[in-house]
Amino acid sequence: MAIKSFKRYEKKFIINKEQYNNLIPRLLQYMDVDEHCKSGKNYSIYNIYYDTENSDVIRNSISKPYYKEKLRLRSYNVPSNLNDKVFLELKKKINGIVNKRRVVLTLKEAYNFLELGIKPTSNDYINKQVINEIEYYLSKKYVKPTVYIGYTRKAFFSKEDRDFRLTFDSEILTRRDNLSLESGFFGNNILEDGNHLMEVKILGAMPLWFTNILSELQIYNTNFSKYGNEYMKYSFNQQNNVTNTRGIKQIC
Template sequence: MSIKSFQRYEKKFILDKNQYDMLIPKLLEYMNPDKYCKDGQNYSIFNIYYDTKHSDVIRHSISKPFYKEKLRLRSYTIPKNINDKVFLELKKKINGIVNKRRISLTLEEAYKFLKFGYRPVSTDYLNNQVINEIQYYLSKNKVTPTVYIGYSRKAFFCKNDPDFRLTFDSHITARRNDLHLESGLYGYDILGENNYLMEVKILGAIPVWFTKILSELKIYNTHYSKYGNEFMAHCLNNQNNNLKGEEIIC
């Protein structure tokens, strides 16, 4: 069982394929591919987000509050058995600063903790601190598996500043059934074909060279939440499928 904790700012941008194709060669002058992008290839990320019966977590999140938090179960491979490693993350955002607390567990430990409240056993002080935080969150929020979101990612680190990182997510796929990491990546596309979600992850200021490239390619900052956009698409789909024309509170 391992722990990871960090704070950072995140800025988001939506790129079309033309912008993406022009941006990548320019980035390579200043940045190196992430170590997980083996031979320049993308890697995959699979998530299950937890929410209440009435979607209180995501409702609060999209209202742009000063403080918000989300619980998700994450894997970088499709688990094959209950002993495969996964990550349980509590992601908090306070006035624009992202704080992520996470622990590495077996899939069995994670499912037992989340479904039945069986606390994972650890002799490590910091691990137990994170477990305490997640356990407290679960005691205050009656959450269950709500949506699966997976995507393909390409990532870069700045050569001169390892705290400056870029990620590009594409083929962002979601579903609200079969909420198991073992089931793999399938569902409906929530970003759109040939679109890319670029996230700037940084502890300090964005480099000047990067802002110049963004200006040159007319790439502008936007607001985008994978779970938030999935939720709004889910609500719209429910309304469109309401054959009786009754109002749906989503």
């Protein structure tokens, strides 16, 4: 098992195809492509988000509280067996600062922990701490696999400040059935064709050169949560289905 911990600010932008095509060449003057983008290609990220029966986690999240947290199971490949490595992550946001705690497990260890309450074993103090945090979270909330969200990503790091990172997510596919990472990459795209979700991840202020480029290309900050947008679309469709069902009953 291995652990990583991240603490940073995140800013989000929705950009169209033209803005993206104009932005990337400008970025390459100041940033390097992430090593995971082999030969310049995007890499993929797959997630299962855990929530309560009544969607309490995401409903609280979109109300923009001072403190919020989400639990998700993540992989960077579609697992082919229970020994494949996955990331179990507890993402917290406190007054705009993102703190992500995660531990690397086998898929079997993750399922045993999430479904059966069997804690993974580790001799490392920090690993134990994260596992205990997730165990406490699970004791407070009866959560279950709720939504799959997968996407492709291109990422960049600043040449001068490795803490300044940009990611561009596209083809953000979501579904509420076949809720396992092994099921593969498919679902409904919650982004318009040609659009990208750009996320700025940084510990402090954005570089001046970057803010100047954003201004020139008329790229503006927005609020966008992948799970939040999925939930709002899902809720809207559910309400429409109820309304249509009632209408049919009345006509009959």
